[in-house]
Amino acid sequence: xxxxxxxxxxxxxxxxxxxxxxxxxxxxxxxxxxxxxxxxxxxxxxxxxxxxxxxxxxxxxxxxxxxxxxxxxxxxxxxxxxxxxxxxxxxxxxxxxxxxxxxxxxxxxxxxxxxxxxxxxxxxxxxxxxxxxxxxxxxxxxxxxxxxxxxxxxxxxxxxxxxxxxxxxxxxxxxxxxxxxxxxxxxxxxxxxxxxxxxxxxxxxxxxxxxxxxxxxxxxxxxxxxxxxxxxxxxxxxxxxxxxxxxxxxxxxxxxxxxxxxxxxxxxxxxxxxxxxxxxxxxxxxxxxxxxxxxxxxxxxxxxxxxxxxxxxxxxxxxxxxxxxxxxxxxxxxxxxxxxxxxxxxxxxxxxxxxxx
Amino acid sequence: xxxxxxxxxxxxxxxxxxxxxxxxxxxxxxxxxxxxxxxxxxxxxxxxxxxxxxxxxxxxxxxxxxxxxxxxxxxxxxxxxxxxxxxxxxxxxxxxxxxxxxxxxxxxxxxxxxxxxxxxxxxxxxxxxxxxxxxxxxxxxxxxxxxxxxxxxxxxxxxxxxxxxxxxxxxxxxxxxxxxxxxxxxxxxxxxxxxxxxxxxxxxxxxxxxxxxxxxxxxxxxxxxxxxxxxxxxxxxxxxxxxxxxxxxxxxxxxxxxxxxxxxxxxxxxxxxxxxxxxxxxxx
Numbered sequence: 001x002x003x004x005x006x007x008x009x010x011x012x013x014x015x016x017x018x019x020x021x022x023x024x025x026x027x028x029x030x031x032x033x034x035x036x037x038x039x040x041x042x043x044x045x046x047x048x049x050x051x052x053x054x055x056x057x058x059x060x061x062x063x064x065x066x067x068x069x070x071x072x073x074x075x076x077x078x079x080x081x082x083x084x085x086x087x088x089x090x091x092x093x094x095x096x097x098x099x100x101x102x103x104x105x106x107x108x109x110x111x112x113x114x115x116x117x118x119x120x121x122x123x124x125x126x127x128x129x130x131x132x133x134x135x136x137x138x139x140x141x142x143x144x145x146x147x148x149x150x151x152x153x154x155x156x157x158x159x160x161x162x163x164x165x166x167x168x169x170x171x172x173x174x175x176x177x178x179x180x181x182x183x184x185x186x187x188x189x190x191x192x193x194x195x196x197x198x199x200x201x202x203x204x205x206x207x208x209x210x211x212x213x214x215x216x217x218x219x220x221x222x223x224x225x226x227x228x229x230x231x232x233x234x235x236x237x238x239x240x241x242x243x244x245x246x247x248x249x250x251x252x253x254x255x256x257x258x259x260x261x262x263x264x265x266x267x268x269x270x271x272x273x274x275x276x277x278x279x280x281x282x283x284x285x286x287x288x289x290x291x292x293x294x295x296x297x298x299x300x301x302x303x304x305x306x307x308x309x310x311x312x313x314x315x316x317x318x319x320x321x322x323x324x325x326x327x328x329x330x331x332x333x334x335x336x337x338x339x340x341x342x343x344x345x346x347x348x349x350x351x352x353x354x355x356x357x
Numbered sequence: 358x359x360x361x362x363x364x365x366x367x368x369x370x371x372x373x374x375x376x377x378x379x380x381x382x383x384x385x386x387x388x389x390x391x392x393x394x395x396x397x398x399x400x401x402x403x404x405x406x407x408x409x410x411x412x413x414x415x416x417x418x419x420x421x422x423x424x425x426x427x428x429x430x431x432x433x434x435x436x437x438x439x440x441x442x443x444x445x446x447x448x449x450x451x452x453x454x455x456x457x458x459x460x461x462x463x464x465x466x467x468x469x470x471x472x473x474x475x476x477x478x479x480x481x482x483x484x485x486x487x488x489x490x491x492x493x494x495x496x497x498x499x500x501x502x503x504x505x506x507x508x509x510x511x512x513x514x515x516x517x518x519x520x521x522x523x524x525x526x527x528x529x530x531x532x533x534x535x536x537x538x539x540x541x542x543x544x545x546x547x548x549x550x551x552x553x554x555x556x557x558x559x560x561x562x563x564x565x566x567x568x569x570x571x572x573x574x575x576x577x578x579x580x581x582x583x584x585x586x587x588x589x590x591x592x593x594x595x596x597x598x599x600x601x602x603x604x605x606x607x608x609x610x611x612x613x614x615x616x617x618x619x620x621x622x623x624x625x626x627x628x629x630x631x632x633x634x635x636x637x638x639x640x641x
Contacts, residue, residue, distance in 0.1 A: 035532050041440075046441065046503060047460035047461075060478055132380040136373075156614055160390070162592055271470065278593075299470045328471060
C-alpha cells in the first residue's frame with residue numbers, strides 16, 4: 001500500500017468543485033483519449049441544445065415576426081382567423097387566414113403579473129421560513145423539516161394545477177377573496193367580480209408562488225449555512241438580539257444570493273405552463289381588470305392554442321406561436337443568465353438546477 | 358440583558374412571528390397537496406386501475422407509458438449527462454468547466470413548453486417522426502440532462518483527493534483510475550442523481566403534449582408514429598373533460614404520479630446520505 005502524505009492545501013471537502021488538477025496530470029493512453037473525446041461531446045450537448053432550441057424558435061417565428069410587426073406587442077386580440085374558409089390576408093408579404101390577428105399584449109401582461117405576484121409571495125416566505133428553520137431548530141429537526149421543501153420541489157406542475165383548480169381556488173373564492181375584495185373600494189385592482197371556482201390571476205399567481213418557493217428557499221438555506229460563525233457570535237457578544245444579528249450579519253451576507261435565486265424563480269414562474277393553464281381561467285382576448293380576472297400567459301397560450309394552429313392551412317398560426325415561444329425563451333434566458341452571473345462569485349453549487357430539488 | 362429595550366424586543370418577537378408564519382406557508386401547502394390529492398383519489402383506487410387502460414377507466418397504459426419514457430430518458434439523457442458531468446469534473450480546466458456548467462444550468466432554465474414546441478417542430482414535423490415515443494423521450498431528456506450533469510459532477514468531485522493521488526502515484530492510466538478508483542465511491546451519488554432526475558421527468562407534462570401526444574392503448578415497441586400515454590397526461594386531459602369518472606381518473610393518476618415521485622426522491626436521498634458516510638470514511 002502506498003502511503004501518501006495528505007496535501008495540506010487541498011482539503012477535498014472545501015475545494016470539492018474544482019480539485020487542483022495540474023499536479024495530477026498524467027500521460028494519456030489511447031483509451032483515455034477516446035473517453036475524453038466522447039465525454040467532451042457529451043459535455044458540449046447542453047450548450048448545443050440551448051443554441052438549437054433558440055435557432056429553431058427564431059427560424060420558425062420569422063414569418064410571424066414579419067407579418068405581425070409591432071401589433072404583436074400592442075395588440076390585445078389573439079385569433080387564428082377563419083380557419084374554415086380559404087380567404088387569406090397578406091401583410092408585409094406574409095399570408096395568414098382572413099381575420100387572423102396575433103396580438104400578444106394580454107399574454108405578456110398575464111405572464112408578468114402572475115410571475116411578479118408569485119415572487120412577492122415566494123421571496124418573503126422562503127427567506128422568512130428558512131431563517132426560522134435555521135436559527136431556531138437544531139440540525140436534526142432542520143433536516144426533517146427540509147423534507148417539506150423537497151416535497152414541494154417534487155410535486156409535478158400538473159398536480160399543482162389539479163390541486164389549484166379543485167381544492168385551492170374554490171376555497172379561496174369562498175373564504176378569502178370576498179374579504180380581499182373589500183379593499184377594492186380603496187384600490188380598484190382588488191375589485192371583483194370573483195369567479196365562482198376562483199380561477200383567475202390571483203389563484204394562478206399564488207400557486208405559482210408556492211411552486212417557486214423551493215428554488216429560493218433551498219438557495220437561502222445553503223447560503224445561511226455559509227455565514228461565518230465568528231461574525232454571528234461577535235454580533236451576539238455585542239448584546240444584539242437574535243433578530244438584530246440576523247438583520248446585521250446574516251441578511252447582508254445572503255442578500256446577493258437571494259436576489260439571484262429570485263431571478264431563477266422568476267424565470268421558472270414565467271415559463272410555467274400546465275398549472276397556470278389549468279388555474280388561470282385561460283382567457284384569450286381580455287386584459288385583466290382586477291387581480292381576480294381570468295387571464296392567460298404566454299406559455300399557457302402556446303399549449304392551449306397549438307391544436308387549433310395545426311389546422312391553419314397557411315401555417316401562420318404555427319409561426320405566431322413560435323414568436324410567443326421565442327419571446328418566452330428570450331425572457332427566461334435573460335433571467336437565468338442574470339441570476340447565474342450574479343452568483344458567479346459565490347461558491348459554486350449555491351444555486352439549484354431547475355426546480356430546486 | 359436588561360439593556361435590551363422594550364421596542365427592540367417587540368421588534369424581534371414581531372420578526373420571528375412573521376418568520377414562523379412563513380415557515381407554515383411552506384409546510385402547509387406541501388402537506389395539503391399530497392394529502393388532498395391522495396385523499397381525493399382514494400375512492401378511485403381499485404385493481405381495475407392496473408388491469409384496465411384509460412379507454413376503460415384504468416391507468417395501465419399510462420403507467421406502462423411513463424415507465425417506457427423513463428427508461429428511454431435514462432438511456433439517452435442518462436448517458437449524455439453522466440459523461441458530460443464526468444468531463445466537467447475530471448477533464449475540463451476550471452475555466453472550460455465553468456463555461457460548460459453555465460450552459461448546462463441555462464438549459465435547465467428553458468421553459469418546458471418551449472422544449473416541447475421545438476420537439477414538435479423538429480422531430481414530429483421536420484423529421485417526420487409523427488407523435489412518437491422517441492420524440493417524447495428526447496424532449497424529456499433535454500429537460501433532464503442538466504440535473505444529471507450536475508449530480509454526476511458533484512459525485513466525482515467529492516471523491517477524496519487522496520484517492521486520485523494514490524492512483525497517479527501507481528501510474529494508472531486515467532481511464533483505469535476513473536473506472537477502478539473514482540467510480541466506486543462516486544457511483545452512489547451518480548445513481549441518486551439519476552433516480553431524482555427520473556422523478557422529475559415522471560412529473561413533466563408540457564414537453565410531452567406535442568411530442569408523445571397521448572394514446573388510450575398500451576404502447577407498442579415502435580419508436581416512430583406511435584403516440585404513447587403517460588400519467589401526467591391523464592390528469593391534464595381528463596381534468597378538462599366533463600363528468601365525474603374523468604375527474605376521478607385524473608385524481609387517481611395524479612396520486613399515482615405523486616407517490617412514484619416521492620418514492621424516487623426519498624430513495625435517491627437515502628442513497629446520497631449513505632454514500633456521504635461511506636466517502637467520509639474513505640478519506641486518508
